[in-house]
Amino acid sequence: MGALSDLQPILDRIGAEMAEAPDRGRVADYIPELAHVSDRQFAMAVCLPDGQCLTSGAADTGFSIQSISKVFTLAIALGRLGDQLWTRVGREPSGLSFNSVVQLETENGIPRNPFINAGALVVTDAILTGRTPREVLGEVLRFLREAASDDDIHINKAVAASEQAHGHRNLALAHFMAAHGNLVNPPALTCGTYFHQCAIEMTARQLAMAGRFLMGAPGAARLVSPARVRRINALMLTCGHYDGSGEFAYRVGLPGKSGVGGGILAIAPGRASIAVWSPGLNEQGNSQLGTLAIERLARATGWSVFG
Amino acid sequence: MGALSDLQPILDRIGAEMAEAPDRGRVADYIPELAHVSDRQFAMAVCLPDGQCLTSGAADTGFSIQSISKVFTLAIALGRLGDQLWTRVGREPSGLSFNSVVQLETENGIPRNPFINAGALVVTDAILTGRTPREVLGEVLRFLREAASDDDIHINKAVAASEQAHGHRNLALAHFMAAHGNLVNPPALTCGTYFHQCAIEMTARQLAMAGRFLMGAPGAARLVSPARVRRINALMLTCGHYDGSGEFAYRVGLPGKSGVGGGILAIAPGRASIAVWSPGLNEQGNSQLGTLAIERLARATGWSVFG
Amino acid sequence: MGALSDLQPILDRIGAEMAEAPDRGRVADYIPELAHVSDRQFAMAVCLPDGQCLTSGAADTGFSIQSISKVFTLAIALGRLGDQLWTRVGREPSGLSFNSVVQLETENGIPRNPFINAGALVVTDAILTGRTPREVLGEVLRFLREAASDDDIHINKAVAASEQAHGHRNLALAHFMAAHGNLVNPPALTCGTYFHQCAIEMTARQLAMAGRFLMGAPGAARLVSPARVRRINALMLTCGHYDGSGEFAYRVGLPGKSGVGGGILAIAPGRASIAVWSPGLNEQGNSQLGTLAIERLARATGWSVFG
Amino acid sequence: MGALSDLQPILDRIGAEMAEAPDRGRVADYIPELAHVSDRQFAMAVCLPDGQCLTSGAADTGFSIQSISKVFTLAIALGRLGDQLWTRVGREPSGLSFNSVVQLETENGIPRNPFINAGALVVTDAILTGRTPREVLGEVLRFLREAASDDDIHINKAVAASEQAHGHRNLALAHFMAAHGNLVNPPALTCGTYFHQCAIEMTARQLAMAGRFLMGAPGAARLVSPARVRRINALMLTCGHYDGSGEFAYRVGLPGKSGVGGGILAIAPGRASIAVWSPGLNEQGNSQLGTLAIERLARATGWSVFG
Incomplete structure (x- = not known):
């Protein structure tokens, strides 16, 4: 990509295309x-x-970051426990849906990775x-x-309460891991904490700012080592x-983490921290337009890590 | 990384370290x-x-590339069929071992991706x-x-014959997909072809040369588009x-493909095509020292795609 | 139940009811x-x-016994190998469909029982x-x-040939077990034999006669021990x-074996050998009306083994 | 079998044999x-x-009936809800261990049958x-x-409390079913009730007495219909x-229900209600000597339902 001056028009064009996209996915309704x-x-x-932050669309409207919070709790947990964390959670793709319990049963209560629900519960428990x-x-x-250089980031209490009221599946995962000795705190306590972290509300701008430490921004190493x-x-x-x-790796070619609130945080190492938000989800539970928007951004900028 | 002159010492050091590594994994014995x-x-x-090729160790000794061949047949199949190939095989990690049949049963005979055996059989069948x-x-x-600019690449007939004689698992996968209508040719024919492609013998030098099109080497786009x-x-x-x-992504941070013969082809996009070979395998069936060597190379060079 | 004279009217009534049954299931079309x-x-x-054989409906029309043949090959295999057979096949319900390969993978190629396809292949192989x-x-x-005291029992060659032409799933099971060392003969040979045993054609009368050794008919012990x-x-x-x-145990309360041709052989120990045939199958692949007819017979006669 | 006078010596002999059995299984230690x-x-x-009750061994020592309680809650639930119960729980063998959650996930939170833990929780919930x-x-x-004509049957409070303290696995199952809408009451309430029913203490004599309604004892139909x-x-x-x-059907040939406390209730329809107790369990979690004792009793008496 050329100079920074080229980027804003790209964002504007993508924003315009997304406003007209016919298939917007399905908003989570649980x-x-x-x-x-x-x-x-x-x-x-x-x-x-260089510190600049460009936006398109409702970049200052808050949304529920949900599972994107898992990236930040993972960073915190690795800071606190180091590699010891990996005795309790794996690092492999699961090949199953985000809240599957099947893998836990066949692998002794050790979740596949920290980004499926079971794994994120272990991280929070840790x-x-x-x-x-x-x-x-x-x-x-x-x-x-x-990380975001912004103090106006809060938990949405109503969302947290609602998560709690519909939290049977996560409680099942937590009790299941407790039965395998892979949960230290009472399931209700760990799940309660987890429900609140998922209920954090941020704007796209705040999220992109908060993700800068993952692109290796100057000075970010004080938060997390390279x-x-x-x-x-x-x-x-x-x-x-x-x-x-x-599919995301194939189409977009960037590390990313999605949330059921429709947000995605994606990182172009050394180049950019990217946040998108569009509430409609695809079949895998990831933002339909968010994925498409990042795919187009990556193509226009050549930011794919894969060449 | 600095100048090219820095790279040879790195390779020499890694080669020396690997020669002394106590845990060398377990050579495939099927x-x-x-x-x-x-x-x-x-x-x-x-x-x-720039066209240079640096080596360390027995870089001109031939070995069986086995599953690394799947990368090349995939490139050929995409060239022939384009995205139509993806109606017959997926693009997701499987979360299961390389020759599992479980996923096929629950997903109607569509293999998860082209690098597990079932998926590679579909590619060859195509x-x-x-x-x-x-x-x-x-x-x-x-x-x-x-791709390798080297005409001295052949199939080891004895290996192919032996694969055939021990090919029940792959024949099971092929018949299973045939039962689901996801195999066009007779299972014995598709498997026979597949056994021969796995029996191709190459040296580490040849393999690294052949992988240049994946790093985006100048002129490589005539083989496969960027x-x-x-x-x-x-x-x-x-x-x-x-x-x-x-695990490989976590430790090494580069796209790679391993083979049960102990070879690994890894790509640092825009920077390098890397081949390693050491016959001992780890528990997941990937070269134990090969993985370690590329991990050290990626760390020394800063070639990880993840920053 | 009262005297034998009561039984014929029961059969007649059931036959009349079945002739008018609206939901007849779905004939196998593979x-x-x-x-x-x-x-x-x-x-x-x-x-x-006492040797009498009562009938209702087309009791002298031949049909393909299919999986009911597994009962007879099991009896033969136990006669030849005794309990040694159980080192190669289990005795537990599978909780999965008749041709599932999932269980084989998780249990090292040992089929759950001799009546699922994989188990029957092992029996035939033995x-x-x-x-x-x-x-x-x-x-x-x-x-x-x-067993049937009837020499007019044959293999339908056209059915056998057709089974063979559509036998990929069974060949997959056979190759899979061969890969685990649980098949002695070449998969094609074992499957070919199996396809022919499934293609045996019998009438309901012949099948009920052939099943007498399972009810403990006088003199039957010379075929198989009590x-x-x-x-x-x-x-x-x-x-x-x-x-x-x-479901069959719950509704009918008798040992039974079904075939995809629509036949069922059921045994009331000490009391009767029962065969029914109606080609339409229910969702589990068992004869829809056959199950209903035996359920009504068991209720009318009090033959359930469960009181 | 001959007259009743023959039965006591059989029981005595089996009791003597069991006292000397070397392999006594492994007592549950959770x-x-x-x-x-x-x-x-x-x-x-x-x-x-005829109302007689013969015994051998410590027939008046109480033990924890555990999962045998599922038979009685099932009888009660069928009396209360009739066939409506079957909308919430199936009637098929599971092919999996007693507390598996895998089947629940693939079958939408409907347990396979009322005797695995998940199914029993649904029954209690109902x-x-x-x-x-x-x-x-x-x-x-x-x-x-x-049912037992004995008022001295109680819940062991210490056992109930201990079950509760180690109840994560059952709570996981309950929350999982709640997530699928197949639990009406709060998981803690349903599980609490279930833990107490499992902690009921009975003697072998009491259990055999309580099972008489299942053999079709005279007058028992007032409790449960034939x-x-x-x-x-x-x-x-x-x-x-x-x-x-x-395996139990194959070896013993009688309907039976085991508990992890080492008890088994078995029924010879029309002939006997049988209770055994020996705390050591086999690999499947069923009483090792209990199974063996009933197998010998069934062989000696000819009570198998299978002829």
Whole structure:
């Protein structure tokens, strides 16, 4: 790609194309707080190493980051526990849906990777040990606020409460891991903390800002070391979109992590931290237009890690 | 990384380290032709965009490329059929071992990706349709010889015969897909062709040379288009090491494809085509020292695609 | 039940009810030879310990016994190998469909029981060892003719040929077991023998006659010992109707074995050998009206083994 | 079998043989209350239609009936809900271990049968709806006391508390079914009730007495109708021993239900209600000596339902 001056027109064009896209996917409806969001919404934000942040669409509208929070709790957990974390969770794609319990049964309660629900519960459980949920959630928010250089990042309490009320599947995963000795805290406590981290609300701009440490932005190494950043990116690429991870890698070619709220955080190492948001989901539970928008951005910029 | 002059010492050092590595994995023993290869063997070759090719160890000793052949047949099949190929095979990591039949049963005979055995059989079946095995194998060899700029690449007939004699598992996969209407040719014919492609013998130098089209070497686009190269690299990264693909991405950070003969082809897009060979395998069936060698190379050079 | 004189009216009534049944299931259509049979057909035959055989419907029309043949090859195999057979095949219900390969993969190529296809292939393979398919099929026919006291029992060659032409799934199972060392003969040979045993044609009267040794008919012990008869009956009850075995036990309460040709052989120990035939199948692949007819017979006679 | 006078010597002989059996299985150790029971214990009780009850061994020592309670809650649930119960739970053997969650995932939260843990939780949930756990447990105890004609049957509170403390796996199953809409009450409430029903303590004599309604004892039809008894027996035969059900049918030939406390209730329809107890379990989690004792009893008496 040429100079920075070329990027804004690309974002504008993608934003215009997404506004007219006929197939917008299906908004998650398992809790009312997500279901009422309009599928017309679209936002995109791109932060560059020089500190600039370009946007398109509703980049200052908040949305529920949901599973994207798993990237940040993973970074925190690796900071606290180091490689010891990997005794409790694997690093392989699961080949199954995000909340499958089958793999847990055949592999002794060790989740495949930290981005499926079971694995994210283990990560949250790991950073919860010895502390209260309030302390852990405080740390997560502080991490996000510092990473994003923005203090206006909060938990949506109504979403958290609703997650809790519809949390049977995650509680099942947590009890299952507890039965295998792979959960330290009571399932209700770990799940409660997890439901709150998923209910964090951020704008596309804030999310792209918060992801800068993953592109290796100058100064970001104080948050997470370069070696660890590389590894988190690798996990995002192989496991970040559940059973659609291979497809995202094939089409987009960037590490990314999606959330059921319609957000996606994608990283072009050394080049950009990208956030998109569009609430309609595809069959794998990833943002339909968000994926398409990043695919077009990656093609227009040549940012694919694959050449 | 600095200048090219820095690379040879790195290769020399890695070669020396590998010669002394105590845990060399376990040589594949399902056919005698592979079992008799010494686990002391090690070779590495790195081809750069400027045409140079640096090596370490037994880089001119031939070995059985086995599943690495799947990368080349995939490139050929995409050239012949284009995206139509994807109606018969998926693009997702499988989360299961390389020759599992479970996924086929639950997903109607459509293999998860072209790098597990079932998927590779579909790819071979696709390029076999309307032709003889001899014609197909001729095309594969021509592709490899042209890609490697080396005419001295052949099929080891003894290995092919032995594969055939121990091919029940692949025949089971082929018949299973035939039962689901996802095989055009008789299972014995498709498998026979596949056994021969796996029995191709190459040196590490030849393999690194043959992989140059995947790093985007100047002029390589006449073999495979850049867009297609990106996608093959994406598939190699997410699926190239079976149920150890996530681990390879995490540790090495490069697209790669391993073979049970102990070879690995890895690509640093825009920077290098890398081949290693060491016959001992780890638990996932990938070269134990080969993986370690590429991990060290990627760390020393900063070639990881993840930053 | 009262005297024998009460039984014929029961059969007549059931035959009349079945003639008018609206939901007749779906005739198997995977080979043309089965697909062309009319779903209007119905037959029932009941043989009693005193030698009498009562019938209703088309009891002298031949049909393809298909998987019911597995009962007879099991009896032959147990006669030849005794309990040694159980090192190669289990005795548990599978909880999966009749031709599933999933269980084989997770349990090292040992089929769950002799009545799923994989298990029946092992049984046939066991009695084939050291002999030709012709010899084995000759023995099966001799056994049936002697058990039925009727020499007019033959293999339908067109059905056998058609099975062979559509036999990919069974060949997959056979190759899979060969890969696990649980098949002695070449898969094509074992499957070929199996396809022919499935293509045996019998009438309902012949089948009920042939099943008398399983009810403990006087003199039947010369064919199979009482202890072995009990065990075959137990296997029929727990595994005889694939993934509908529990349902058959619940509704009918008798050991039974169904075939995809629409036949069912059921045994009321000490009381009757029962054969029904109606080509339409239910979702589990068992005769829709055949199951209903035996259920009504068992209720009218009180023959359920469960009280 | 001959006269009743022949039965006591058979019981005595079996009791003597069991006292000397070298391989006594392994006592369940997941809760201390079960782990401390001596594996030397053995008891057997046989109730006949004429009201007599013969015993051998420690027939008046109480033990934890555990999963045998599922037979009685099933009888109660069928009495309350009739066939409507079957919309929430199936009637097929599972082919998997007693507490597997895999089947639930692939079959939408509908357990395979009422005797695996998930199915038993649904049954308990069904009779709990609209009532308190205290009321339900009161009904279960009243049912047992009336069936056994013995008021001295109680819940062991320490065992119940311990089950609760180690109940993660069952809570996982319950939450999982709740996520699929197949649980009416809060998982903790349904599981709490279930843990208490499993903690009921009975002697072998009491258990054999309580099982008389399943053999069709005179007057028992007031508790459960004959048609329903037949069906419960059918379920016990096909599903009563988890993944060892086929084996029990093959070896013993009687409907039966085991518990992890080492008890087994078996029914010879029209002939006997049989209870055995020996705490050591085999690999499938069923009483090692209990199974052997009933096998010998069935052989000596000819009570197998299979002829």
